[in-house]
Amino acid sequence: MRGLILSIKMIRRLVIVLIPALAVMLFIPAFSAAAGSDEIVCIQCHSKLQGKYGEPVTLWQGSIHQENGIACNSCHGGDPRDAANAMSPARGFLGVPKEKDIPAFCGRCHVGVLKDYLSSLHGKAAGTGGPTCVTCHGNHKVVKASLDLINEKNCSRCHDFKQAEIIKMAMASTESRILIIDAGINGLKQKGIDTDRLEKGLFSVRNSFHSLFHTVDITRVEMETTRIQAELQKLDDLLKIMDDQQRQRKLIGAFAVAGALLSALLAYLLRKTYGRF
Ligand code: HEC
Ligand code: HEC
Ligand code: HEC
Ligand code: HEC
Ligand code: HEC
Structure with missing residues (x-):
């Protein structure tokens, strides 16, 4: 009887401890889901809008920004939790950037690229006929960048393709070497070898290489390519x-x-031959 009362007490105690714990456990996923894209009011509302106000949502889905958690508010500012005040300047809403402001708008996060771009002939002609970030990468459907972006269709709208092609050739040979070394590093890594130093080295070389294009300076690209x-x-x-x-x-x-196998075999033979002594 005493045992039964004790265990009821224990169950009650357990319940008292467990219920708040369960509530917390249920709450935490609810919190992290709030950061998911379906909880962002910008997307909830804009996905129901037509034309140029709804289109950005579809274009943005599947972009490298969406994959990396960069949503509407990351670029345009505003409050992604409060539908009534989402687009209030008081909540940091920036609106749509004018063409000449686009480089700084994107460059908040892509600092190294912005620096190379601003020093380039493209950057100097921004707002007066030069391309901005979105001319080449698009605004909402931004995908992983590659040298394929340098092609006749994209680059001969404003000038001839010759200069562009020289840069592309210089960069293509470096790109293929990077890929070969990367594969080599992965091969060693799979064999369980510490490739930390190699990886760090390649990472920094690759970074300086990939923003290099934005200078569109053939002499500089050729010099840097040598380095x-x-x-x-x-x-x-x-x-x-x-x-x-x-x-x-x-x-x-x-x-x-x-060697070990051989000596074991030798020992075995010796024992077999002379074991009886
Ligand atoms: C309740 C609906 C609703 C919500 C929530 C909402 N928007 Fe909008 N948004 C609109 C409508 C409608 C327009 C077009 C008319 C206007 O500018 O008010 C618009 C326009 C815009 C524009 C273009 C403005 C311009 O000057 O052309 C941007 C950029 C924008 N929204 C971004 C956002 C971002 C970022 C968020 C979240 C922080 C957000 N919106 C939340 C309904 C919404
Ligand atoms: C990577 C940054 C970035 C993200 C993320 C982003 N936008 Fe934009 N958005 C821009 C830029 C830059 C422009 C101006 C484009 C231009 O002039 O070509 C723009 C323009 C717009 C416009 C005006 C379109 C027009 O034709 O007037 C709307 C509306 C808009 N964005 C809504 C959104 C919504 C909704 C989301 C989230 C689904 C979003 N944006 C995500 C960068 C972004
Ligand atoms: C004339 C076209 C053009 C313009 C303008 C341009 N880009 Fe690029 N961007 C490219 C090309 C081409 C690559 C790929 C280079 C490569 O693979 O080495 C690239 C690569 C990138 C990358 C990837 C770099 C990396 O580390 O892999 C980012 C980020 C980027 N651009 C952002 C921007 C931003 C931000 C702007 C505006 C300040 C901008 N781009 C302007 C064509 C352009
Ligand atoms: C709030 C920060 C932020 C803003 C603003 C932003 N980006 Fe990004 N961008 C990122 C992140 C994070 C990634 C994914 C990680 C990476 O590859 O650097 C990315 C990736 C990219 C890539 C692919 C890089 C690669 O490795 O190939 C390009 C191209 C790019 N962004 C262009 C733009 C352009 C164009 C704009 C303006 C319209 C812009 N970004 C605005 C944060 C931002
Ligand atoms: C929206 C127009 C526009 C587009 C698109 C454009 N450019 Fe340019 N580009 C310019 C302007 C403007 C200049 C500076 C003066 C000139 O050469 O006309 C320039 C200069 C250059 C130069 C320097 C030439 C020199 O004399 O040193 C190179 C290289 C270049 N662009 C490559 C590219 C590549 C590669 C692309 C495609 C990925 C591209 N451009 C797309 C407008 C553009």
Whole structure:
């Protein structure tokens, strides 16, 4: 009887402890879902609008920004939690940038690119016939950038394609080396080798390389390409050394195993032959 009362008490105590715990557990997912895109009032409302006010939602779905949690309010400002005041300037709403303001608008997050762009002939001609970020990348349907963006259709709208092609060629050879080294690093990594140093090296080379295009300065691209190729050569050498070391270690390992097997066999034979003594 006493035992039964005790266990009822225990159950009551457990319930008292468990209910708030359960409530918290149910609450936390609710909180994180609030950050999901269906909870953002901008998207809830704009997806019901027509034409140029609804289109941005469809274009933005599947963009690299959507994949990385950069929503309407990340670019346009405003309050994504309060439908009534979402587009109030008092809540930081910036509206639609004028053409000449687009570089600074995008460049808040892409600082290195902005710097290279502003120093370029394109940047200097922004607002007076030069391309801005959205001319080449689009505004809402922004996807991962690549050298494929440099093509006759995109680049001969304002001038001939010749200059553009020279830059593209210089960059393409570097791009393919980066890809080869990247594959090499991944190969070593899969064998469980510490590739931290190599990865960091490649990361910084790759970053300076990818914003380089925005200077659209052929002399600078060619000069920097030489420097970047030299950096890549160093990484490639290091990769080869690590690969050789790994192969040697494997060979030594194989010899050690073969040696151990051989001595075990020898011991066995010896015991078999002389064991009876
Ligand atoms: C309750 C509906 C509603 C919500 C919520 C809402 N919008 Fe709008 N938005 C509109 C309508 C309607 C227009 C077009 C008419 C106007 O400018 O008021 C508009 C226009 C805009 C424009 C274009 C403005 C211009 O000057 O042409 C932008 C940019 C914009 N919204 C972004 C946002 C962002 C960012 C959020 C969230 C922080 C948001 N909206 C939330 C309904 C909404
Ligand atoms: C990466 C930044 C970015 C994101 C994210 C973004 N926008 Fe925009 N949006 C822009 C830029 C830049 C312009 C001006 C484009 C131009 O002039 O070509 C613009 C223009 C607009 C316009 C005006 C369209 C017109 O033709 O007048 C609306 C409306 C708008 N955005 C709504 C949204 C909504 C809704 C979302 C979320 C689904 C969103 N935007 C997400 C950058 C962004
Ligand atoms: C004339 C066309 C053009 C303009 C203008 C332009 N870009 Fe680019 N952008 C490119 C091309 C081409 C690449 C790909 C370069 C590469 O793969 O090396 C690129 C690459 C990028 C990348 C990827 C860099 C990386 O690290 O991988 C970002 C981010 C970017 N651009 C943002 C911007 C922003 C922000 C602006 C405006 C300040 C801008 N771009 C203006 C054509 C352009
Ligand atoms: C609030 C910050 C923010 C703003 C504003 C912003 N972006 Fe981005 N952008 C990001 C993030 C985060 C990523 C994904 C990570 C990355 O690749 O850098 C990204 C990725 C990109 C990429 C692909 C980079 C790659 O690796 O190939 C391009 C191109 C790009 N943005 C262009 C733009 C343009 C054009 C605008 C203006 C219309 C803009 N961004 C405004 C944050 C921003
Ligand atoms: C909206 C118009 C426009 C577009 C689109 C455009 N450019 Fe330009 N570009 C200019 C202007 C303006 C200049 C500076 C003066 C000139 O050469 O006409 C320039 C200059 C250049 C230069 C420098 C030429 C030199 O004399 O050193 C290169 C290289 C270049 N652009 C490459 C590109 C590439 C690559 C693309 C496509 C990804 C592109 N441009 C798209 C307007 C544009």
